[in-house]
Amino acid sequence: MAPCLEWVRVIGGRCVQRIRAVLIVVLFILVFAEAMSAQTxxxxxxxxxxxxxxxxxxxxxxxxxxxxxxxxxxxxxxxxxxxxxxxxxxxxxxxxxxxxxxxxxxxxxxxxxxxxxxxxxxxxxxxxxxxxKTFVNTTRRMVEFGVVYGHQRRADSFGPNVVNYLEIDLWYGYEVKLALAQNRLFGSEQVSSIAKRTGAIAAVNGAFFASTGRPLGVFMIDGELISEPYADRTALGLGPKLAVMDRVSFRGEIVLNDGSLLTTLQGVNRPRLQDELIIYTQHHGTKTNTNSFGREVVVVNGTVTQIQPGNSTIPPDGFVLSAHGVQTERLGQLAVGDGLEVNITLNPAWDGLGVNQIIGGGPRLVRDGRLEITGEEELFRDDILAGRAPRTAIGLTDDQKLLFVTVNGRQPNISVGMTLHELGNLLIELGALQAMNLDGGGSTTMVIRDFVLNLPSDGKERPVG
The missing domain is CATH 2.60.40.3500 (Immunoglobulin-like)
Known part of the structure; x- marks a missing residue:
């Protein structure tokens, strides 16, 4: 019998075990080598x-x-x-x-x-x-005394972002104002064009707007209310060396000369809906552009001068009250020659602080230095609340500095945009005590000295309302 066979016959079990041991060692070495390569x-x-x-x-x-x-x-x-x-x-x-x-x-x-x-x-x-992979590189330079421009290239686990921001010290007395596209309620215009037309040092896009260019939400210029709040959304109020932020509500009343309440108002310079009463001022244009299924009262110097079904001419020194449904019965009590006044109040009552510019936005991002996203309470939809997008935001610091912030987005490997939570944290990082979101997406634009600093996601600057 051959020695190998005799060895196998006598101690075959041990032979097999040794063969298995050799195979295990070889396999272990191969797996270990592959693991080392994978862990490079x-x-x-x-x-x-x-x-x-x-x-x-x-x-x-x-x-x-x-x-x-x-x-x-x-x-x-x-x-x-x-x-x-x-x-x-x-x-x-x-x-x-x-x-x-x-x-x-x-x-x-x-x-x-x-x-x-x-x-x-x-x-x-x-x-x-x-x-x-997570980093922030920041550069800052002075635009004017009290106005600083900051630029960030940053990244996190979701990718890179490009951030531009303006820091305005309100104690220097800079006039921070709102402007309408083409200086009227309807229409659109690029932010760079608005900045150049108004002679602004810097500008950013602001309010959400309808397809017609009409601002959506509260909007006040030089003390004149151009549109009313919607869903009590967060707004920014501006005055001389002053900025405040809060959710803003609205109440309008039609009061007769004897002091009695005729009815309440539902809106300002916007399309009239069912059972609503809307006031149209000179900011709306020359006509109300309403249909004939209502009743309109033209008022000049506090006196009713004309009553008709719809599409009234708006007097330059007065306004038009336009009613539909149940509200037509209220206006039916009026006759030509009757006197009335319209009382409109906003809450909070910022006018007592000297606020004469108000812009609505939302949702809230930061309250008292802490992240607070109020999207659901302010009735925003997922097109604003969900996902990453180019963003525009505004913040207030504890030492009365105003922050305008834009984030580029929808540009893979350049700037992916931010969620609202990330945007809120960015504002906190920049020192914001209070902050709110503004219109973003393709509207996001920052201009300094007539130069567009961000990269609009449309590939070119979008006209805004």
Whole structure:
């Protein structure tokens, strides 16, 4: 009998066990080698770690290129277990490439957007490069005394963002005012054109607006209410060296000469809906543009001068009350020659503070230095509340500085935009004690000295209301 067979016959079990042990060791070595290769790059939400084995006498040199963004790791020796090319589904890192030549080897990390330099750690047997994915790079410069422009290139685990902001010290007495596109209620105009027309040092887009350009929500210029609040949304009030922020509600009353209440008002300079009473002023234009299914009362100097069904001419020194449904019965009590007055109040009563400019926006982002998103309470929909988008916001600091902030968005690998929570945290980071959202998306625009600083997501500057 052959010795091997005799050995197997006598102690065959042990022979098999040894064969299994050899197989296990070989498999373990193979798996371990593959694991080492897979762990060359480790992706974390906030950073990337490159770990390479190091031989005796081996050196590594790291360099960077920014256009396109690459990290180059050169070594005087080859590096084991690296593939020629490996792609990654990471938001920042696109690909790792490896090559070697007679003078050594090179690892190239291709990134989707600019990143800061990494931190190198070396030991006798390893080389490690830790590259941050979460960072904020800020530059600031003075536009005028009391007006500072800030620019940020920043990134987090969701990708990069470009932020522009203005910091205006109200104690310097700068006049911060609102303006309508084309200086009228209807129509649209680019922010850069409005800034140039009004001679503004700087400007940002503001209120949400309808397809006609009409502002949606409360809007007051120089003490004249142009449109009423909607859903008691958050608004900003401005006056000489003053800025305040709160949710704003509205009440309008039609009072007769004897002091009795005729009826209440539902809106200002907007389309009349069922059973509503709307007041139309000179800001609406020359006509009410209403249909004939109602009743309209023309008032000049507090006296009714004309009554008709609809589409009345708005007098330059008066207004038109336009009623539908049940409200036509209230106006039916009036006759030509009757006297009346319209009392409109906003709550809070900011006029007592000297506020003469009010812009509605929302939702609230920050209250008393803490994140507070009031989207549901202010009846906003998901097109505003959900997801990432270009954003415009306004904030107030504890030392009476006004912050205008824009965030570029919808631009992969350049600026992905922010959620409202991220926007609120950004305002807190910039020092806001109070903050609210404004119209964003393609409307987001910041202009300083007639120059558009942000990258509008439409690819060009959008006309706004």
């Amino acid at each position: 790059i480790t992706l974390f939400p906030e950073h990337i770690v490159l770990a390479l084995p190091k031989q005796s006498g081996q050196t590594f040199t790291v360099s960077y290129t920014t256009n396109p963004m690459k990290v180059l790791i050169d070594s005087n020796f080859p590096i084991a277990h690296l593939l020629p090319s490996e792609s990654f589904g990471d938001v920042a890192l696109r690909e790792m490439r490896y090559s070697q030549g007679p003078k050594g080897s090179r690892v190239v990390l291709d990134f989707n957007y600019p990143i800061p330099q990494g931190v190198i750690t070396e030991g006798e047997s390893f080389f490690q490069l830790d590259i941050p």
